[in-house]
Amino acid sequence: MNKPLVVVVHGMGEHTAESVVSEVSNACNVALKSYKSRNNPEKLITDFVDIHAIAYDHIFQKEREDIGKNAEKLEALTAGLGLPKQFLEVLGNITEDNFVTTHILDLIFYASTHGPMVQLSVAEQLATLLAKYPGRDLHIIGHSLGTAVVNDTIHKLYSSGIIGSDGQKYALSKQLHPISSLWMFSNASQAYFDFNPFRNIANIAPYISIAKPSKDMSTAVRLYYNIMHKFDPLNLYPFEPKAGDGWISVRNYKNYYLYRETEHLEHDLNPHSLSNYILDPLVRTRFLSRIIPEGAFIASQEDKALIANLPITAPIPDEVSDAFSAIRRPESFSEWISNLKVIIEAIKEGSDRISRFGG
Numbered sequence: 001m002n003k004p005l006v007v008v009v010h011g012m013g014e015h016t017a018e019s020v021v022s023e024v025s026n027a028c029n030v031a032l033k034s035y036k037s038r039n040n041p042e043k044l045i046t047d048f049v050d051i052h053a054i055a056y057d058h059i060f061q062k063e064r065e066d067i068g069k070n071a072e073k074l075e076a077l078t079a080g081l082g083l084p085k086q087f088l089e090v091l092g093n094i095t096e097d098n099f100v101t102t103h104i105l106d107l108i109f110y111a112s113t114h115g116p117m118v119q120l121s122v123a124e125q126l127a128t129l130l131a132k133y134p135g136r137d138l139h140i141i142g143h144s145l146g147t148a149v150v151n152d153t154i155h156k157l158y159s160s161g162i163i164g165s166d167g168q169k170y171a172l173s174k175q176l177h178p179i180s181s182l183w184m185f186s187n188a189s190q191a192y193f194d195f196n197p198f199r200n201i202a203n204i205a206p207y208i209s210i211a212k213p214s215k216d217m218s219t220a221v222r223l224y225y226n227i228m229h230k231f232d233p234l235n236l237y238p239f240e241p242k243a244g245d246g247w248i249s250v251r252n253y254k255n256y257y258l259y260r261e262t263e264h265l266e267h268d269l270n271p272h273s274l275s276n277y278i279l280d281p282l283v284r285t286r287f288l289s290r291i292i293p294e295g296a297f298i299a300s301q302e303d304k305a306l307i308a309n310l311p312i313t314a315p316i317p318d319e320v321s322d323a324f325s326a327i328r329r330p331e332s333f334s335e336w337i338s339n340l341k342v343i344i345e346a347i348k349e350g351s352d353r354i355s356r357f358g359g
Helices: 017-033 057-069 072-078 085-091 099-111 115-132 145-157 189-195 250-256 274-279 284-291 301-308 318-326 333-357
Strands: 005-009 050-054 138-143 179-185 221-229 257-262
Touching: 005 017, 005 115, 005 145, 017 050, 017 274, 017 284, 050 115, 057 072, 057 099, 057 115, 072 099, 099 115, 099 145, 099 333, 115 145, 138 145, 138 274, 145 179, 145 189, 179 274, 179 284, 189 333, 221 250, 221 274, 221 284, 250 257, 274 284, 284 301, 318 333
Parallel strands: 005 050, 005 138, 138 179, 179 221, 221 257
Antiparallel strands: none
């Protein structure tokens, strides 16, 4: 029997396909080991599924290098985004290996002219992968910025298709290539659409996108899991549809969609971490049971209940909770980006303090 495909679309920051596959595989293996009663206790996650990562950071890395050689390009890139002058001065230190160059700039790149380039790259990689492994169950993970990329790309790929500069068209079928489950960890799709001044170029409203759940093949997805940590920076403006608000039918909402807000930190002190999301007690059992073929992952109900009710043993650093308390809901792209910077720097500061001094 062919193993399911688990395809991961990474978020902001520096990533390679290899680093993403390694992170997801390691988190899944730690999660598997936590079930003492499970069958096949000697097996790893890659014995059950094939994990592939779709990377697009190479596009951003080239842009970082170009801006390092020509600062005026940064000015042109950010025109129309409403970023304050002092923020642009920080961005000007493009050659420095700091938070701004590896995180905030990625958000700006995708919001400006690079959105279509990223979507084309993701479409090409996904279509090529599915052509290589036809007939496999498909599960997609979007994390952070990757959730916006997934929302936009899936809609285009499963509707009109995406055409490259060479005229090559990439298109997938809702009937032939259904997404068995879509995992959106730290969902940024609503913020990107609402705040991005250039959204008509690249972004699709998540309420319109066919990256939504149904069982009648009218959309690209069968099951949709929307998971957000309470103190994740992107929780400043989450995608959080309600039953009856027009996103999907009330029946589909109840049967094929799940939203969870969590406060657990199981891997490290970063509430934005993909590993934390996979290992979260509110996610772990459901995630493994969904991506692993039926019958291959069996654990006792006592085991599952024990994990689901694990206490929060790693409280959020004070720096992060204080930063959240001080910030109001953003109303523009500039405010959203500035607030994200404050929160993520607070996460780094709190994590560094605790790693140095403890508690």
